Amino acid sequence: MQTRGLSKRYGRVRAVADLNLTVRRGWIFGFLGPNGAGKSTTVRMLTGLLRPTAGEAEVLGVPLNERLSLRGRVGALIEEPAFYPHLTAWRNLTLLTSLSGGCSRGEIAETLETVGLAGAANRRVGEFSHGMRQRLGIAQALLPRPELLILDEPASGLDPEGLADVRVLLLRLQEEGMTIFLSSHLLPEVEQTCTHVAVVTNGQVVAEGEVGETLRGLKPKTRLVVDDGEKALKVLAGVAGVEAEQVDRQTIEVAGGAESAELNELLVREGVRVSEITPSRRSLESFYMDTVRAGADSEAANGS
Ligand SMILES: Nc1ncnc2c1ncn2[C@@H]1O[C@H](COP(=O)(O)OP(=O)(O)OP(=O)(O)O)[C@@H](O)[C@H]1O
Ligand SMILES: [Mg+2]
Missing domain, CATH: 3.30.70.100 (Alpha-Beta Plaits)
Structure with a gap:
């Protein structure tokens, strides 16, 4: 996946400004940045929910304007996933996947098991807790067995057990050959799962690199x-x-x-x-803090 000069403006707000990212196959890529940095806006452009103001992107080698041909090759969880509250988890997944060609009962059962919702398959989603809904969102993203998984804050609201489940799941999916792009504020989780990270502030990449190298490069x-x-x-x-x-x-x-x-x-x-x-x-958290602070300082110095 690659973006070149990707930009999005909302009126006078530059949410994403000339963003250049490269995510290679097999990576687990962590997209980090403070609230309002432009992460969700980027994810929305990559998944076709928003049209960029300028720039371009390729997802699995396919340019954004041809992205319909990617159907089923990309799975995504974007912010609060929308489900039918009066329908069961099972029924919601059946309906959602029917749009992209459908899934077997076995695949749905297996995916619910994977995200720890096997026991709640026949409960109405309206009765789900936030974390359960988040797990169902991950299930929905996984069901097409995508080559690329895009997750906007997948760990949001998960309990410690859920966090550990997601961590193990992501590593397993990567081993099976999936490429994963995720945004997160949970730096210890990112440190344990991601192979590469980029930090974005004010819609621009301010630091990026391979996680191990980045940590080794930090001052003691x-x-x-x-x-x-x-x-x-x-x-x-x-x-x-x-x-x-x-x-x-x-x-x-x-x-x-x-x-x-x-x-x-x-x-x-x-x-x-x-x-x-x-x-x-040497933690990703200290790298992140230093990077974001340096960004804020240079911005103050530039008076912008
Ligand atoms: N629909 C919208 N209309 C106007 N401005 C928007 C809209 N969506 C986002 N923005 C602005 O774009 C900027 C980037 O927002 P975005 O949601 O991409 O940030 P984020 O990095 O995902 O933040 P968070 O960590 O809080 O999820 C913010 O300044 C935000 O106020
Ligand atoms: Mg966001």
Whole structure:
């Protein structure tokens, strides 16, 4: 899948601005970004629900204006999926798939089982919880056995067990050869499942890469647990080459050259008690935070 200069304007709002993305077959691609960054708008354009203002995209090698020929090769879950509330889960899936050529009873049963809804197949969807509806949305996207699965926040509202189920499911589907494009705010989940990520802010890609490489490229940081985080931050603010950041009341994270022993000595000398010093794990979350903050800073500097 590829987009070139993909753009969408709503009146004066530039929701997606000159977006260039490449997603290769076999990837699990995580599309990240703050609220309002343009993720859903992009997904809507890729699935033909919205017409771009400018630019182009190819999905499975097919340009957007020929996308009808893709029927059944792409499965999608977009925001809150719409179902008939008075019909059962089973009936909803039968109706939805009948539009794209239909599915066997066996396939429907298997898919409901896969998303953990086998026991609720004959319940009316109007009685479903948010998470159950989300699971049914994933089932609906999976049923055509697509080559490409596009999921806009698939994990939204799922319980921990549901999150683990989705994680295992995505990895299994990838092993079976499916390409997966998903947007998410759940960075630990993305870190555990995605092969590649892109961060988008204000409708533009600000960072992208292979997940393992991205994490290896992060600056090492040290995490300190102290009795007074604010005071520790003040002490370290004066030290050249040290960037300190408060994580919570008693935890600060330090990037930069200083050795643990040096940091400890500095803090203790100024009357801050240090109870723990550990190298902090390089996480996708810290990469994301740094990227989004850097984007916001440069935007402020440009006055836009
Ligand atoms: N139908 C619409 N009319 C006008 N503006 C819209 C419309 N849909 C989205 N927008 C605007 O486009 C921008 C991008 O919205 P979008 O829904 O794509 O963000 P998102 O990245 O999916 O955010 P979230 O993480 O909250 O789901 C926002 O500024 C939003 O206000
Ligand atoms: Mg969205």
